[in-house]
Amino acid sequence: MRKTAVITGAGRRFGFELAKALLTEGYQLFAHYNSSRDGIDELEALGAQGVQADFTNIDSIQAMVRTISSATDSVDLLVNNASCFFDNETVDNDNNALAAVFQVHGMAPYLLISGLQRQLSHSGNGLVINITDIYADRPSTDYIAYCAAKAGLANMTQAFAKSLAPSVRVNAIQPGPILFLPEHDKEHRMQVLDETPLRVEGGLEPMIETVRFLRDNPFITGESIKVDGGRGLMI
Ligand SMILES: NC(=O)C1=CN([C@@H]2O[C@H](COP(=O)(O)OP(=O)(O)OC[C@H]3O[C@@H](n4cnc5c(N)ncnc54)[C@H](OP(=O)(O)O)[C@@H]3O)[C@@H](O)[C@H]2O)C=CC1
Numbered sequence: 001m002r003k004t005a006v007i008t009g010a011g012r013r014f015g016f017e018l019a020k021a022l023l024t025e026g027y028q029l030f031a032h033y034n035s036s037r038d039g040i041d042e043l044e045a046l047g048a049q050g051v052q053a054d055f056t057n058i059d060s061i062q063a064m065v066r067t068i069s070s071a072t073d074s075v076d077l078l079v080n081n082a083s084c085f086f087d088n089e090t091v092d093n094d095n096n097a098l099a100a101v102f103q104v105h106g107m108a109p110y111l112l113i114s115g116l117q118r119q120l121s122h123s124g125n126g127l128v129i130n131i132t133d134i135y136a137d138r139p140s141t142d143y144i145a146y147c148a149a150k151a152g153l154a155n156m157t158q159a160f161a162k163s164l165a166p167s168v169r170v171n172a173i174q175p176g177p178i179l180f181l182p183e184h185d186k187e188h189r190m191q192v193l194d195e196t197p198l199r200v201e202g203g204l205e206p207m208i209e210t211v212r213f214l215r216d217n218p219f220i221t222g223e224s225i226k227v228d229g230g231r232g233l234m235i
């Protein structure tokens, strides 16, 4: 039977590449986005169904759950990937940005996991993967709210792993420097890679392979896997 996946933040970068990989494997794919419509157009051309939702808005998240629930009785994989990478200065100058950090990383994953719990249980091997961060364990002082929110998502991973077993597994992936942002200059990139034992930007394929590993190993739940080139050892 055809598998079904829901990926949040599928319009660009990691979410987009993961969505393409799963479409290639024949998944029915619900590709969530907030503003990256161009990437969703490309995924829809490959057979995905785009679902728009602003995760700072509860009604928008609940409408997304209704859209997916009315389209499928079973969800095999939910990847909570959406994220807003706001630093201290951003959240200190904009209360909406501060709220968004906890809404996108906490409220939205909670409402999606709870709202799709029945569909995940119907899968027979339902799996939730929350994308956290190596900084969830030992926070950066430059991204205090972001790190706290990711730490909350890590804790939520363990709680839902206990609560939804045995019908649904819940795990986390903790990326390190997998893909710099365009605005990251050479100095920042060199500084990060100097702090990374494997000394390279990881790219997105190791993340996609880790999703496949968690999908294909039925005896892992409540776990968190670092995909970070060893940088978590250095922070
Ligand atoms: N890149 C890296 O090196 C690292 C990444 N990570 C984590 O890995 C994951 C993927 O990283 P990356 O691809 O770089 O992430 P990006 O920051 O490039 O993309 C994040 C996604 O989140 C979505 N999003 C942001 N705000 C909202 C909102 N208010 N409502 C709904 N969706 C929203 C965006 O949607 P849209 O584009 O449609 O607006 C976007 O697709 C993230 O969880 C990130 O925190 C962790 C450590 C390192």
Ligand SMILES: Nc1nc2c(c(=O)[nH]1)N=C([C@H](O)[C@@H](O)CO)CN2
Pocket: 082, 083, 084, 085, 133, 176, 177, 178, 179, 180, 181, 192
């Ligand atoms: N939502 C995002 N979160 C994070 C990103 C990103 O690009 N988007 N990047 C990092 C890394 O620190 C990386 O940029 C190296 O500095 C952390 N989280």
